[in-house]
Amino acid sequence: MGILEIKGVNKRFGGLKALDDVNLSIAENTTHAIIGPNGAGKSTLLNVLVGKLIPDSGSVTFDGQSILGRQPHEINQMGISRVFQTPEIFGDLSVFENVMIPCFAKRDGAFRMHAYESIFAEKAIQQQAEEILADVNMLEKRHMIASSLSRGDKRRLEMAMCLVQNPRLLLLDEPTAGMARADTQNTIALLKEIREKRSITMAIIEHDMNVVFSLAERITVLAQGTPLVEDTPDNIKGHPKVREAYLGEAQV
Amino acid sequence: MFGLESKDGKLLLLVAALALLAPVILNPFPEGSAMSQFNAGYPDLMQRFVIFGILAIGFNILFGLTGYLSFGHAAFLGVGSYAAIWSMKLVTMNIIPSIIFAVIVAGVFSLVVGYISLRRSGIYFSILTLAFAQMSYSLAYSVLTPITGGETGLQIKSTDTPLLDKALEAGEIGRANLFGYGMGSSYQLELAGWQFTFNLGYYVAAVVMLISFYFAIRIFRSPFGMMLRAVKSNQQRMNYAGLSPKPYTLAAFVISGMYAGLAGGLLVAMDTQVGPERMFWTASGEIVIMVILGGAGTLLGPVLGAGFIKYFENIISKINESILQGWFAFLPDGLQDFMVAVVYPFIGKGWHLTLGIMFMLVVIFLPGGLIQGGQKIGSWLRRKKNVVAKDSTTKPAE
Ligand SMILES: Nc1ncnc2c1ncn2[C@@H]1O[C@H](COP(=O)(O)OP(=O)(O)O)[C@@H](O)[C@H]1O
Ligand SMILES: [Mg+2]
Numbered sequence: 001m002g003i004l005e006i007k008g009v010n011k012r013f014g015g016l017k018a019l020d021d022v023n024l025s026i027a028e029n030t031t032h033a034i035i036g037p038n039g040a041g042k043s044t045l046l047n048v049l050v051g052k053l054i055p056d057s058g059s060v061t062f063d064g065q066s067i068l069g070r071q072p073h074e075i076n077q078m079g080i081s082r083v084f085q086t087p088e089i090f091g092d093l094s095v096f097e098n099v100m101i102p103c104f105a106k107r108d109g110a111f112r113m114h115a116y117e118s119i120f121a122e123k124a125i126q127q128q129a130e131e132i133l134a135d136v137n138m139l140e141k142r143h144m145i146a147s148s149l150s151r152g153d154k155r156r157l158e159m160a161m162c163l164v165q166n167p168r169l170l171l172l173d174e175p176t177a178g179m180a181r182a183d184t185q186n187t188i189a190l191l192k193e194i195r196e197k198r199s200i201t202m203a204i205i206e207h208d209m210n211v212v213f214s215l216a217e218r219i220t221v222l223a224q225g226t227p228l229v230e231d232t233p234d235n236i237k238g239h240p241k242v243r244e245a246y247l248g249e250a251q252v
Numbered sequence: 253m254f255g256l257e258s259k260d261g262k263l264l265l266l267v268a269a270l271a272l273l274a275p276v277i278l279n280p281f282p283e284g285s286a287m288s289q290f291n292a293g294y295p296d297l298m299q300r301f302v303i304f305g306i307l308a309i310g311f312n313i314l315f316g317l318t319g320y321l322s323f324g325h326a327a328f329l330g331v332g333s334y335a336a337i338w339s340m341k342l343v344t345m346n347i348i349p350s351i352i353f354a355v356i357v358a359g360v361f362s363l364v365v366g367y368i369s370l371r372r373s374g375i376y377f378s379i380l381t382l383a384f385a386q387m388s389y390s391l392a393y394s395v396l397t398p399i400t401g402g403e404t405g406l407q408i409k410s411t412d413t414p415l416l417d418k419a420l421e422a423g424e425i426g427r428a429n430l431f432g433y434g435m436g437s438s439y440q441l442e443l444a445g446w447q448f449t450f451n452l453g454y455y456v457a458a459v460v461m462l463i464s465f466y467f468a469i470r471i472f473r474s475p476f477g478m479m480l481r482a483v484k485s486n487q488q489r490m491n492y493a494g495l496s497p498k499p500y501t502l503a504a505f506v507i508s509g510m511y512a513g514l515a516g517g518l519l520v521a522m523d524t525q526v527g528p529e530r531m532f533w534t535a536s537g538e539i540v541i542m543v544i545l546g547g548a549g550t551l552l553g554p555v556l557g558a559g560f561i562k563y564f565e566n567i568i569s570k571i572n573e574s575i576l577q578g579w580f581a582f583l584p585d586g587l588q589d590f591m592v593a594v595v596y597p598f599i600g601k602g603w604h605l606t607l608g609i610m611f612m613l614v615v616i617f618l619p620g621g622l623i624q625g626g627q628k629i630g631s632w633l634r635r636k637k638n639v640v641a642k643d644s645t646t647k648p649a650e
Contacts, residue, residue, distance in 0.1 A: 050492060076494035088492065090485040093478075101482050104475050105494035113503060115476035120257060122475065161493065 003028040003201050004049070004169060009058030011044055011225075018044045019055065020225035026169075026218075031195065031202040033216035033233075035209075041225040042205045043085055046171050049203075050082045051075045062169065073110045079168035081161075083175050085205075087154040089161065091147030095138060098146050099129040099160050106165045132164040136190060152179040156187070163194060172204040176211050188214050213237075260469050263551060267465055271458040274298055275448050282445035286578070289570065292563055295438060295451035299522045300562045302454070302461040303515050308542045308554030309461075309468045310511020314504045315540070316549035317477060319484035323378045324365070324385030325539050328509040330392065330531030332358040332516025334399070337406045337526050340428060344416040345408065347428045347435070347456070347521035351514065358513020359506055366505035370498065385536050392528035405527030428524045430456060435522050453522045460518060461555075464511060469551060471507070480504050512539075545614055547621025556622050564607050571599040 002025035011019040018041045026032045034042050047053040048060060051072040060067050067075050081102075090098050103125045108114065133139045136156045141149070146157060155175060162170055175191075176184040188211055194200060206212045212219065213233050220230040221242050228241055236242055256264065270277065279293030292298070311325055335357035339350035369380040392400040400406065408426025413419060420426055427434055435453030471477045479500045482490050487497045520526055529535070538561065546557025576595055580588040598606045618624045 071496070072491040073494050073496050076492055082492055084492075088486060088489040090482050090489060092485040093481060097478055097481075100475075101478065101490075101495070102493040104479070108475075110494060110496040111499040113476060115471050115474050115503075115507075117475060118255060118257075118470070118473050119475055119478060120473070161489075165494070 002026045003063055004203070005059075005061045006045075006049075007059045009045075009048060009055045009060065011041075011048065011053060011055045017225050019048070022058070022222075022225070022227060024220060024227060024230070026201060026203055028201055029199050030217045031191075031204060031215050032218045032220065033204050033206060033212045034220050034222055035206065035212060036222035036228075040222040042222055043173055044225075045222070046082060046173055046203075046205065049075075049171060050080060073105075076105070076165075077110060080171065081163075081165050081167035081169075082171040083155070083158050083162055083173060085173040085177070087151070087158045089146045089154055089158055091145070093146055094142065095133070095144050095146055095149070095157055096129060096142040098157055099132055099164050100125055102161045102165050103128050128164055132160045135163070135193075136160045137186065152183045155179060156183070159187070159190070166198065167200065169201045169203065172202065172206075174205055174207060176206065176208055184208065184211065187211075191215060254466065256469060257473070260473065260551075264462070264466060264469060267552070267555070268462050271302065271462060272455075274301070274458070275450050275454070279446065279448055283447040284445070289575065290567060292567060293448065295436075295449055295454050296522075297562065297566050298451070298454045299457050299518075300566070301559045302457045303518045303522070304542065304558040304562055305555040306461050306464045306518070307512055307515040307539055308546065308558040309464055310508040310515070311539050312508075312543050312548060312550075312554040313468060313471055313480070313511070314508035315543055316554070317472070317480035317484065318501050318504050320370075320373070320501060320505070321378045321540065322369075322381040322505070322508070323533070323536050323540065324369075324381035324383075324388075325508065325512050326531045326533070326535035327365070327385035327388040328358045328362050328512035329516040329519070329535065330388065330526070330528065331361050332513030333520045333526040333530055334392070334406070334516075335513070336517040336520040337408070337524070338399075340408055340414060340426065340520070340524065341406075341412045342414060344414050345426055345428050345524075346416075347430055347517075350428070351460075351517035351521060354517025354520070355510050355513045358516065359510040362506050362509020362512075363502070366502050366509065370501055370505065382533060382536065385531060386533055389528055389531040389533070392531060400528060403528070405525060407525045426524060428521045457518050457522065460514065464514065465551075465555070472551060476500070476503070541611060545611055545621055547623030550621065550623045553621045553623040560622065561607065564603050568599055568603040568606060569601065573600070 004026040006022055006024040009019055009022040010017070022045060034045070036042055044053065048055050049067070051067065051070055051074070054068060062078055062080060065078070067078065090101065100119070107125070130139065133142055136159060138153065138156060138160065141153065146154070149157060155178065159175060176187050179187065191202070192215070195202070204215060216233055218230060219233055219236045221228040221236065229236070229239055231239065254261070275293045275298065277293070278298065279291045281287040281291050307325070307329060311322070315321055332354035336350040336354040339353040343349055365381065365384045369377055369384065372380060393403060408420070410420040410422050410424050412426065427436070429435065430452070433452055435456065436451070438449050438451040441448040441450065479495065482495070483497045483501055490497045516530070542557040542561050543554045544557070545560060546555065547553025573592065573596060576592045576599065577588070580591045583591060596602070614621060
């Protein structure tokens with residue numbers, strides 16, 4: 001049984017079936033890619049997983065506990081972090097503060113009245129934040145205001161904000177979109193390194209097949225809200241149904 | 253110092269020095285000179301500077317950090333005042349219990365108002381707080397007359413019998429005190445034409461303001477303060493990072509409500525009376541203007557804004573036509589009348605016009621408030637100094 005179990009999940013937007021009887025199991029400590037054409041329902045599925053959307057029917061359990069009906073911050077506190085398709089960062093705050101905030105959330109929970117302590121005295125948090133910024137190669141940008149970063153840097157910052165929480169399940173929604181080729185390679189290397197250093201389960205949505213085949217251990221192909229096939233990368237490459245539904249269109 | 257970074261410690265020391273020397277600094281002109289009407293170093297006005305400074309510091313914790321614009325903070329000021337005067341009526345005329353009581357009551361009231369108002373954000377939040385404040389004003393004015401004294405408000409009369417105090421003489425009006433010392437007691441210093449008044453009430457209020465300012469710095473530099481700025485920046489991200497924005501915002505709301513209650517209690521401590529107009533919506537608007545004028549989200553800005561507005565309200569509004577005539581007396585008759593006619597709308601009762609124009613100029617040209625203006629001048633001066641320094645270093649080489 002996987003750490004994440006999705007069973008019979010449906011989600012409609014008006015007449016559109018964005019998720020149509022989705023069954024998916026993600027095994028602990030694997031990297032699972034979800035691919036599929038635009039509008040297949042990939043982001044919608046992640047929205048269900050982080051509590052942004054409640055499915056019309058079905059069940060979702062993480063580590064044996066249902067996550068449906070829980071608030072997004074409760075789901076994060078269970079150990080799920082997400083990198084969004086369009087970066088969600090604290091634009092008015094410095095890069096360093098952006099990373100410290102999720103760090104505090106991990107240590108102190110959803111709310112704590114730490115109004116009298118000084119940030120400057122939080123050496124352990126600062127050290128964690130510095131380490132993760134060094135990992136994503138952004139330490140020298142720590143004093144920059146986050147909104148002034150390039151698109152690629154914003155994504156890397158958001159990834160650092162998720163990784164600093166040491167999540168059990170990391171959800172990545174097109175993490176390399178908008179990145180230069182060198183940055184994409186760095187991101188692949190970073191995710192591989194993280195995976196070796198600590199036990200982490202990753203679900204990654206990606207359009208760049210290079211990224212998918214470098215990282216994924218399992219691949220699920222989603223089309224029109226339904227999983228078509230699930231298999232190893234090697235088998236997916238040659239799968240006729242997949243070529244027809246997805247890869248054929250991507251091979252330019 | 254006191255657990256502050258050195259830069260913040262210096263800021264606190266600077267404010268402390270200014271506050272303690274205010275009776276001298278604010279009276280730069282000799283008594284009886286033509287300029288003496290610009291002196292602001294008299295107790296009544298100085299008390300207002302620091303008390304409204306406290307109000308603005310607290311409001312800034314909510315508005316400056318979380319971005320939630322409350323349009324009803326005068327309600328907490330008023331509730332604090334009513335609570336303080338009731339503590340004096342029933343228990344003792346000593347200001348300490350009454351100020352503590354004011355803070356507690358305002359805190360509880362702001363918890364209720366905040367809990368309901370924070371179900372919405374943006375303009376709807378502002379409207380909800382405004383509605384609460386106007387409701388409080390109307391209730392104090394009418395239905396709650398037995399508690400609030402209605403239109404006339406409350407004072408301490410000889411019929412009041414505070415539990416711990418001696419009874420007042422018939423017809424005597426009660427005055428708040430600190431262990432027997434009246435808030436009005438002052439020491440006058442005459443110095444070669446200058447006159448300085450050191451007033452007990454002012455110093456009590458100033459010390460409370462410094463403590464409030466210290467706590468505000470602590471909050472600004474704390475993880476909690478950082479979370480409040482996160483609320484302003486991106487609540488979605490907070491949620492997905494495992495944080496619940498609501499209790500943080502509510503806590504900021506209650507803290508700022510307690511600051512307002514503290515200011516309300518101090519107003520009663522200085523001048524032992526209260527009326528419902530203290531909660532009128534224009535009073536709430538004035539708080540917003542103070543903070544924006546000074547610089548929302550900065551430490552010093554709100555205090556500066558409060559001082560500015562109170563100065564205008566009390567000094568500019570007192571300049572009348574005959575004073576103007578005196579100023580322009582050196583001009584030929586026709587020109588004198590002309591100048592008086594031009595300036596007249598901006599002074600006396602027209603001080604609102606001057607303030608309004610200033611406010612507009614600041615918002616348009618200095619969105620960061622007066623503090624931003626100060627920073628701009630500061631960096632301009634530094635640049636100039638650097639240029640001069642460069643010149644002087646290149647010269648010997650020639
Ligand atoms: N909040 C929403 N309201 C209405 N329609 C939505 C919403 N979110 C997604 N959709 C629709 O659901 C379908 C799947 O979208 P999405 O999950 O974003 O696809 P993708 O696989 O490209 O990430 C699309 O047709 C999209 O327009
Ligand atoms: Mg998508």
